[in-house]
Amino acid sequence: ENRARLPAMRRPLLVxxxxxxxxxxxxxxxxxxxxxxxxFVASPRALAFSASPGVTARRNDGLSRRQRTQPLxxxxxxxxDPELTASSRQEWWDLMDRxxxxxxxxxxxxxxxxxxxxLSPNTTAxxxxxxxxxxxxxxxxxxxxxxxxxVVGAPVTICREELAKGTAVRGLVTNNKVSNVGVxxxxxxxxxxxxxxxxxxTRWKNAPNVTETNASVADPGIFLPASTGVIGWKLxxxxxxxxxxxxxVMFDDxxxxxxxxxxxxxxxxxxxxxxxFSLPNGARVxxxxxxxxxxxxxxxxxxxxxxxxxxxDKSFLQEALEDAVKTTFNRISIDGDxxxxxxxxxxxxxxxxxxxxxxDEEDDSSSSSSLKDAFRAGLAEVCSELAHQCVRNGEGTNHxxxxxVKNAPSDEEEGTLVDLARFVVNGPLLKTCIAGxxxxxxxLMQRVGQxxxxxxxxxxxxxxxxxxxxVAVFEDGIITLTQDKEKAMREHFESAQLGPADIGLPDxxxxxxxxxxxxxVDLAIDFHNEQxxxxxxxxxxxxxxxxxxxxxxxxxx
Numbered sequence: 001e002n003r004a005r006l007p008a009m010r011r012p013l014l015v016x017x018x019x020x021x022x023x024x025x026x027x028x029x030x031x032x033x034x035x036x037x038x039x040f041v042a043s044p045r046a047l048a049f050s051a052s053p054g055v056t057a058r059r060n061d062g063l064s065r066r067q068r069t070q071p072l073x074x075x076x077x078x079x080x081d082p083e084l085t086a087s088s089r090q091e092w093w094d095l096m097d098r099x100x101x102x103x104x105x106x107x108x109x110x111x112x113x114x115x116x117x118x119l120s121p122n123t124t125a126x127x128x129x130x131x132x133x134x135x136x137x138x139x140x141x142x143x144x145x146x147x148x149x150x151v152v153g154a155p156v157t158i159c160r161e162e163l164a165k166g167t168a169v170r171g172l173v174t175n176n177k178v179s180n181v182g183v184x185x186x187x188x189x190x191x192x193x194x195x196x197x198x199x200x201x202t203r204w205k206n207a208p209n210v211t212e213t214n215a216s217v218a219d220p221g222i223f224l225p226a227s228t229g230v231i232g233w234k235l236x237x238x239x240x241x242x243x244x245x246x247x248x249v250m251f252d253d254x255x256x257x258x259x260x261x262x263x264x265x266x267x268x269x270x271x272x273x274x275x276x277f278s279l280p281n282g283a284r285v286x287x288x289x290x291x292x293x294x295x296x297x298x299x300x301x302x303x304x305x306x307x308x309x310x311x312x313d314k315s316f317l318q319e320a321l322e323d324a325v326k327t328t329f330n331r332i333s334i335d336g337d338x339x340x341x342x343x344x345x346x347x348x349x350x351x352x353x354x355x356x357x358x359x360d361e362e363d364d365s366s367s368s369s370s371l372k373d374a375f376r377a378g379l380a381e382v383c384s385e386l387a388h389q390c391v392r393n394g395e396g397t398n399h400x401x402x403x404x405v406k407n408a409p410s411d412e413e414e415g416t417l418v419d420l421a422r423f424v425v426n427g428p429l430l431k432t433c434i435a436g437x438x439x440x441x442x443x444l445m446q447r448v449g450q451x452x453x454x455x456x457x458x459x460x461x462x463x464x465x466x467x468x469x470x471v472a473v474f475e476d477g478i479i480t481l482t483q484d485k486e487k488a489m490r491e492h493f494e495s496a497q498l499g500p501a502d503i504g505l506p507d508x509x510x511x512x513x514x515x516x517x518x519x520x521v522d523l524a525i526d527f528h529n530e531q532x533x534x535x536x537x538x539x540x541x542x543x544x545x546x547x548x549x550x551x552x553x554x555x556x557x
Contacts, residue, residue, distance in 0.1 A: 077381065077384035078538040078540055079402070081518035082388035084385060085518050086514045086515065086516070088514060092513075100259045100274040100288070101284070101286070102256075102307065103285070103308050103310075105134055105309055106349060107135045107253070108250065109130070109249055109251065111248050112127070112243075113127050117178075128175065130173070130261050130264025130265060132347070133250055142317070142348075143320075143321040143322075144318075145325045145329075145344045146159065147342035149342075152341070153179050153231075153341040154186030154187045155343070156342075158190055159343060162224060168220075168221035170198065170222060171347075172225075172305060174265050175193075175226075175235070176265055178230055178233045178235050179233070182232050183235070189234065190235070194224075196244050198220065228303050262288035265289075266290055267290065269290060270513045271513050271514055273288060273390065274286070275287050275385035275386050277378035280371065280374060284309055285378045287304060288304070288305050304344040305346075306344070306347070307349075308375075308379075310354060311348070312372070321346045321379065324380040324382075328383040328384045329386075331387070331422075332391050333539065354375070355367050355371070388400075388518075391542055393515070396547030397542040398499055398545050399434050400542060401430075401523065402522050403525075403538070403541065404536050405421050405537040405538075406525070407528055410533050420448075421538070424447045424539075429447075431542070431543050437493040437501070441468065442479075444468070448466065449461070463527060465526045466526075467526070471485045473485065493521055496519045496521045498511070498516060499516075510550075
């Protein structure tokens with residue numbers, strides 16, 4: 001388990017010595033004598049928060065150089081390469097820890113528990129339960145976007161209902177391993193966990209820098225649920241309640257980061273995913289996401305949680321979130337399967353006013369408008385980075401495929417162009433040839449031609465150019481290949497490879513547990529319309545490797 005064995009952090013006499021040691025930047029791993037520990041604090045079932053082995057627990061007083069403070073240029077955000085990469089697992093976890101500095105007014109907690117699934121007797125499963133909480137008061141500035149699957153989990157049902165009612169929200173409670181979908185007691189079990197987390201403010205006073213909250217608040221708010229994992233399994237509600245009551249400790253910024261929340265929702269993810277953005281007024285947008293397989297818009301098998309301290313209203317946050325999701329999370333696909341549990345939730349503590357500290361009264365209106373524009377751009381940046389990370393970290397993914405549709409005819413709807421890009425990246429034959437670094441252009445053109453032909457749009461190919469990387473492979477209605485082009489395409493595929501070529505083969509690697517670079521296999525179709533009315537449409541997809549088959553063949557076992 002690689003976890004330090006210490007008494008629960010609920011004991012104040014233990015908390016403060018550890019706090020002093022963290023301030024001194026002493027590695028908790030060394031303190032515990034656990035050569036492979038990666039916990040800030042652990043108890044018999046508890047927290048496993050921090051970075052990878054060897055990363056020191058510390059306060060997060062500065063912003064990482066990788067935390068954006070200005071949006072990138074306009075256009076499709078998925079068309080730009082992701083910002084965050086690493087050269088090792090340890091470097092990635094450390095980077096996620098730095099990038100994940102919490103916005104004002106948030107704190108994080110997490111517990112680890114074990115249970116025996118009812119439908120898989122005589123086996124022991126492991127579950128993380130994470131809590132994201134507004135530390136001082138509940139908020140009604142909550143927004144959400146959910147799956148369009150007709151079969152949904154109890155958490156999706158509850159979140160939709162509570163957001164529609166305008167219920168004050170105090171935080172989120174998440175779990176992996178069990179998605180709580182299609183279970184008769186699903187809503188009851190989820191609400192039991194929500195209520196359990198909401199009852200224990202007094203215990204959380206023992207954590208460093210945490211004050212008593214909500215004691216005098218008339219409406220203490222609720223915790224919205226989110227679950228991911230096996231469909232059809234029942235939540236182990238008794239075990240979850242017991243672990244939360246006995247083990248949960250909450251930590252605010254400086255003692256913990258959003259990395260803890262990212263870890264709590266991982267299933268087949270090879271590594272956690274965190275992204276952040278800082279506004280000029282000091283407000284922060286920080287997001288975490290889970291997603292590796294069963295990924296296809298609308299949304300994916302994906303949970304994403306966005307935290308911000310920017311003072312915005314509910315309607316603005318909902319609109320900004322929907323706009324961001326439309327061109328990011330809704331334009332990624334690993335395998336074409338739409339999940340039952342997808343959701344993106346955004347929550348604001350409203351701690352930072354959306355005005356510039358240097359503006360006078362006359363400039364307040366324009367300053368607020370400018371900051372709101374910056375917030376929209378920052379939210380889109382965070383969603384884009386997380387979407388990139390979800391595909392790069394897909395089940396068995398060894399190449400990210402990026403298909404771009406440019407200069408489309410003016411009478412074509414954006415939805416059709418998105419469908420074209422999605423249809424191409426989901427082609428099994430195309431995905432497998434990319435996995436093998438085989439630049440088989442016929443598989444690409446077959447997929448493009450099938451889509452356009454079935455819709456009576458084959459005439460569009462007459463002016464179109466199709467490219468692989470920088471190589472034009474289709475022009476003036478014919479495929480144009482040479483030996484030099486074949487070589488250039490193969491090199492392009494190889495440069496985009498994320499891990500060993502034999503990923504998933506018996507006794508071979510399951511893939512790297514960090515993203516080593518930001519490169520994609522770039523495919524594009526340009527319709528050469530001289531007066532396009534739409535921005536380029538970009539969809540991200542994944543290759544199809546032996547490892548994808550192995551993971552999904554053995555998923556429940």
